Amino acid sequence: MSSSSPIVAIATAPGRGGIGVIRVSGKELDALIQTLFGRTLQARHAHFLPFKDAQGEAIDEGIALFFKGPHSYTGEDVLELQGHGGPAVLRRLLDRCLEAGKDQGLRLAEPGEFTQRAFLNDRLDLAQAEAVADLIDASSEAAARSAVASLSGVFSNNVNALADRIIHLRMLVEATLDFPEEEIDFLEKYQAAATLQGIQDELERILQHSRQGAILREGLHVVLAGQPNVGKSSLLNALAGEDVAIVTDIAGTTRDRVMQLIHIDGIPLHIVDTAGLRETEDTVERIGIARTWDEIAKANVIVHLLDARNPQDELDSAITTRLPSHVPVLRVYNKIDLLTAEQQAALPAQESGATVLPISARKDIGLDTLRRTLLDIAGWNPGSESPWLARERHLRALERAEYHLGLAAEHATHSDQVLDLFAEELRLAHLDLCSITGEFSSDDLLGEIFSSFCIGK
């Protein structure tokens, strides 16, 4: 399948809608347009036209828009046909385009292929292209806002500015390497250590900000642990509130629905209910439970729910023992509506190092504090700026760059100043940053990224 042949796809979501859009992209679409309409189309003008089949019978009528490359989404010629949004109409229109463009090799687009061409033609960098998919997939306003920030280049600009600072330092080092007699003075002469420190600080800022953006995209993982009847399901429903809880069957079995997605302030939270964790002989259920433990290992916070009327017992201790020790725990006493004022006052604020919160899931007491504390303990701390959206891939690249800059700093403080090693670590850090925007990227990586797009984007 040629990567340069013209492509076509239905760009709007499947199903019925007021309008449906067919999108075509190719190096040169004049011939196709001539076949379809028997005329030329003025670029960037809306033309109201009949869409006809090869026999001249009307399929639909609508708006045709032509964008002459490179001034288009993909950087190639782009033709958009806006017709009525019914599956049958769009199917016929799509078939008509394929037939009309046969001689030019017009074929159906692969998922994400329009955006991939935009990337290959330098209309977008890789982080921006990823933001296109993330904007479409955004499940909350906060995530959508951040995706737009990334799409408009805020994230890429920060990464590029940092890369430029590294390039500058690299140029100085590499120029010095050509004159070995100057190597000894290099670090002092150019204040290289201080410059490097400034770069490390900036990387740290970008990384922190990106971590917040990744939370918006990937969500926080929260585990609800506690004995039967302490109110886990009630709490989950109370937290979900108006926001209709989406129940995902992560086990792939129908019997234990243990993971739910809710939103707090637009932040997605994947909540795992440990009700699915009981001991069982059933193989299918055991597989489900193993996957639940995988989820729990990724948890950002564990909520240990207790009945405020009963003190912690062995079962609670057993629960605590099985949970991963590196994850912060929030201890929540539920049903405080059943306590007297004195009993409420007697609840501790801290217990074995964990923050204690009194709530009533039924009477909606303490839930706002719980929401805030949950986001806080789980690591959501966006500061004043709203973050750009980031993916795990970006975090890994930033962390690798951080690692190489750290090694560079070690070489810089080394007494015998191994300048070529210093230079090499800077080079590696620079490469890691470039992988974010896709300046150097493998076909495998591109394939992986764009294949997760929807068709027509």
Ligand code: GDP
């Ligand atoms: P789970 O087994 O931990 O999921 O507990 P459920 O959510 O099913 O709740 C068990 C029982 O406790 C139900 O009868 C709930 O109505 C009740 N319950 C839950 N939260 C509260 C609360 O805050 N106050 C009171 N009084 N009852 C509650």
Ligand code: ZN
């Ligand atoms: Zn339950």
